[in-house]
Amino acid sequence: MRKGLLINLDRCSGCDSCIVACKLENDLPLGHFYNKVIAVGPTGTFPNVEKYWLPSQCQQCENPACVHVCPTAASYRDPETGMVLIDKEKCIGCQYCIYACPYGVRQFNEDAGVVQKCTLCAQITADGDGVPACVHNCNCGARFFGDYDDPESDVSRELAKYPEEAIHTLPDPNDAKPLTRYILSPKFASWKELV
Amino acid sequence: MTKGTISRRGFMKAAAATGAALTAAGSIPLLETTDQAFAAGSVERVMHKTACHGCTNCCPVRVYTEDGRVVKIEGDPDGPLNKGGVCLKCLSQIQTVYSPRHVLHPMKRVGERGENRWEAISWEEAVDLAGEQIATAVKKYGPYSYWSARGGGGAYIEWETSGLDYTFGGCNSLASGACQCAMPRDFVSTTSVGFNCCVDMDNVDRWVGITDNAELDGTRRDDTERVFVLWGSQPHSSKAAHGGHGLTDARSNLGVKTIVVDPYMTAEATKADVWLPVRPGSDCALMLSWIHHIIENNLYDEAFVKHWTNLPFLINPETRLAYRAEEVWPDYVNPAADPAGVYDTPAYVCFDAKTNSVQPFPFTAPENCAVDPVIFATATVNGKGAKTAGQIYKEEAEPWTLEAAGETCWLDPERIREAVELYAKADFGGLSNGVFSDHQENSSTAPLGALAIDALLGYVESPCSAFQNHGAASRTADRPTQRLGVFSSTFERYGLGWTTGLTKAENDRLLDAIVADWDAKGRDGKEMQRYFFQSRCDTMGANEHKGIHQWQTCAPKELRQAITTGEPYRPRVMYEMSGNKYAVMGPSLEWKKAYDEQDFVIQQYPNMTSFTVQTVDLFLPTTEWLEYDSYEAPGTHFNRHYARCQVTHLGETVNPFVSPYQVAEAAVEKLGAENVFDPDAYKVPFFESLEAARAAWAEQMGKGSWQEMLDDIDHRFTEEPMDDYMAYYQYKEPVSDGLPRGFATMSRKVDVYSEAMLRLARTGFPYMYPFDQPACDDYDPICTFKEPTESPVEGQPGYDPEYPLVITTGRLPHFHHGTMRHAPFIREVMPAPELKINPETAAEYGIEHLDWVKITSRRGSSNARAYLTQGIAPGVLITERFWNPECFDETQESITPGIEECGYNIMSADEFQNPCFATNSYRAFTVKIEKTERPERIWIESEQFQPFMPTLSGEPVTEEVF
């Protein structure tokens, strides 16, 4: 099983609602985020410009650097679901995973002394039928959750609607195999590698 | 998760019982905590269903409580438009309902205005004080000394303020919206198409959610080309989870194409097939160029224009009104005349291509039409040269070639061509005219232009059209009729106003019956009718700007000046039923001078704002939407209209429809019913208690009781059957007189050439019938272009090199007007207003990304943070309205009301207005800018918002006060 998010940027309006949905669901204090929505662009020169939004959170790498560097195995990839998670009990707050994550989507929680990141709303999704808060509440139905290995899952079905050239992953510096896919059709904007 | 209907029901019963007992005892409970169900409850999660009131759109939501405390809000996946999505405003209600800023008790000012010092008082005392102040002023200075103020779209209270106004005989109700929101578009659509589709014109939900070429699952049924035009309209912000979601579905699932006409690269523009970044304020020139291009290139729908619009009608050059057949042929017998004399279907005059002559043009089905009317023609009628309405439009549009429009609107002519051709050649199209035009001098002419474009292309009552009739009610059995000012029931109450589609005899009969009814009640009906007419004439600005009658409001500038000068009279006691006038109405600092002249200001609202701190004397706490029941809001979801259902209740907050009733009742008692104009008027829109309100709303929903409605938790809405909802081309369906239904307009066709504008200016028709209001200058009956009074174009009369930049505004998904500035999770992602500015312009002023900028217009200054972007033209600026509740937070060393720091409307103008609707200029005026420092007290870092984090979640759940 490879459970993760799929975000359709053709649909995303950059409304920031998923940020708030996530914070409320996961009880994050001010200044703490599991996800952010980043405006990419506008690129070009007025009026010939393009722009899209990149909602960003843990990419659920299949070969996660954060797990490899973790000295306590607090960061782990659930072999059954493929979800990359942090066991807060085990985390010693050394922050090596923050340095090692190629996408900078982990944050150190000073108060708790542990590193935090998107949990795929494990408290909702663990039993197999819920969807994360950001997915459920996404203003424009741009976010999908499911098992990439299951052709009937929401993510697989949405992916199947789009051609290769519209499907993207964040660039992968060294075989981290980020699972999260982004859909962006060239007619709206060209995908930017961001590195 | 369990649906906790059982414990919910238990709660409602307990609540009802306690309420009854207290009423019987005649006491008003101060902070009565009760509730067995909640008190004894386990930590079971209970699911409730209600509808969000975070903005105009009322998205259905599921709310979860534990021990009566709201713990989670999420979208209701059953919502046909939002499909489970909700935006950050909705989600943040969990923070605002428990916000330290949510006021739970009536408050009386104890310090000076501006000091923010208050004393909590009981509702009994508050109602008595409010009644006393109103009564005293009315006694001493007469009925016009009382006035009311209300919100705009998304506010709880709009036209309902008239209920109190006419109790005392007052006549001024200031709306933050109305002149500045939808009222102009409502007038145009209601008089020209016969129904209010302003809601459609800016709420694209109806035509994007599930359009008819898709199954409900989003699968396309045909491959017709469908094109939406978003003209100064951005549903992704203004209808976030609603029309925004619908638009996404339309685009992504159905392949609908979009054209966006907007100075800023909005979310819509990023996805548009063509984006026309029009110069703010120049839209009418662009519209005329579309009209010109459509006519020149024969792209119009000839059959529709000929038979379903008034464009082929010959216009009398003296009266500027269309000739009636009887004017040319006195003995003419109109075949469409109603033998019973009830319905009115006039016959007009055209130039007939078949006979090459001027001929009568009666209303018929197109296939039965005896003439072949020429749309663009000049002919001699009664010895004078007369043009068709089409010809008049054509000549107006003549100078507006693509090149000319390109130059005036700062656009590439080729891109204009691309846009207009894409739209004109679509199989189906619809144009959403956003609120942009309601905020500038073109508020009457731009909607006329949008109407002309769609009428020329036949995009009326067709799939995708913004001019859409929905539901059983519009499928009338007879010739459709329309009473203007549906938001102004008082016209009807006192026997004033013409119903379009009825004959004069029938209109007179109806009005006489109303007068007779008053007589029967022991009042002098004629006198009441006359008083009402006179008071409408005495309404501030009513003579120049007769469009204000549409929503029974008043002209903002004229009211402001009357208060400051005392001429012609001074309104003195204000009942404000909205939030922060300083934030939403300009020019704010000029307004402050007026408010300072007030003897007493009452405000009802859920939380204190700049207006409260600066101006209010008595504050009445009203419910947040989680504490709120209602069915009143206009926002529908496709064919559904959701009810708001109370989930919790804190302190002594009162439903906003109940408090005005209590206040009015107290004032009437003090004045004596015999001394007020209409002692019952306030009982119409307002309610004595929540129970009374629930009963009325249940009735509107066709339910036996509110409880019955609540019990069916999955159906807390009313629903229009799909067959009626999706009934297109209703105008073609035959009705009782054997003719096609047509439209509820004077001509029974689409009045692209707006005679209504002319009649309104001349006599106040149709509102004032049977009286004539004194005439003012004619309002333009068609789209015309006028360079904005303050212009950024060198060489124009309004150009001033000191103010070289043009500025405008638009919405953000994050806030609804003045709301949510105290929602910490929203503020941390949008802490300050952003001034969108082209890097080239920024460089000229040495401004870098995120620098603070001071913006100054001729009326005042405001601050914002620079956001450098190539998504806007050089020389154009856009930012949003703001205010900063942190400025009067306890943690500050010194306080301000939080409006002067980031108050866009300090800069906006009312000295130049739209003539018809008195629309202020909130967009397209000119400014200068300079780099500055962050204003003191403004918070921008996440952690700073800690004082806004919820503190009331431990508050007990309480009973209703009334």
Added chain:
Amino acid sequence: MAIQWPLVLFSLLAGAGGAMLAFAGLSQLLGGSRTVRRRAVWCALALFVIGGLCSVAHLASPLNAISAVTNLLSFSGISIELMLLGASFIAGAAYLVLTREEGRDGAVRVVAVLAVIFGVAIGFFCGHGYVIDAQPTWNSETLPVAYLGTSLALGAFAYALVAAATKTPAGKAANGAATSAVELGGKLWPAVLVCAVMDAVGILAYGLFLGLDAVAAQGVLFWGGAVACGVVGVLACAIAGMTALAAKAPLPLAVAGVACAAIGGVALRMLMWACATGYIDLFSHGIPSVMLHL
């Protein structure tokens, strides 16, 4: 990224301790004073302890160090550092135990060889943990080389300092210069020079890897701290050690060397944190989160 002071200090102190340990090992193998060696090893152990405490300060709670230790076999960067720290500490402690009395030469030689290996390795691996794809400005083997070089230079001068401060029991009258002269079979200063060169090479190599633009953005740190002190100062002191100055004023020379090497070592590590960008550092964008004009 914010400069992580505990890690800056840990890696430099532990690395320098390692270098001292290695010098002691070399002295054992090549010849020198037992007193100097024992004192140096005591110093190394002290540096390991202080460094270790610093690194614990980086953790959210000191108790968490235990979890790190109990998970040694994860072979993460941290666990390798921990293992080397432990191994070096044990080697040093064993050395002190074995050399309490004369004799046991065979065992001492083995420990000395291990001390050299672990002592050098710890300097390198304290830097190697940072060589990750996620941090392009760290992702170069020049980084651990620079960590090693700066550790060696600091440890070498510190060893020279110990030597200079120690009066040999052989000639009570002899001053520190005499003691130093026999250390490492008389090769103490050449060894220091070798370390100084490695330090210079490491710093310059990492600087080159970062590129002129990046280092220019951290001008004071790079040019002042790393180059002026870490490279020029350190080399000058080491070269001076090859002159008559070594005999005349070994103590001030060693002190100056320690100071330059310490500043250089700290500056290099600060530079590393200050230049950290992340591969795609999505959360580094403030509010509004925007990537402009790509």
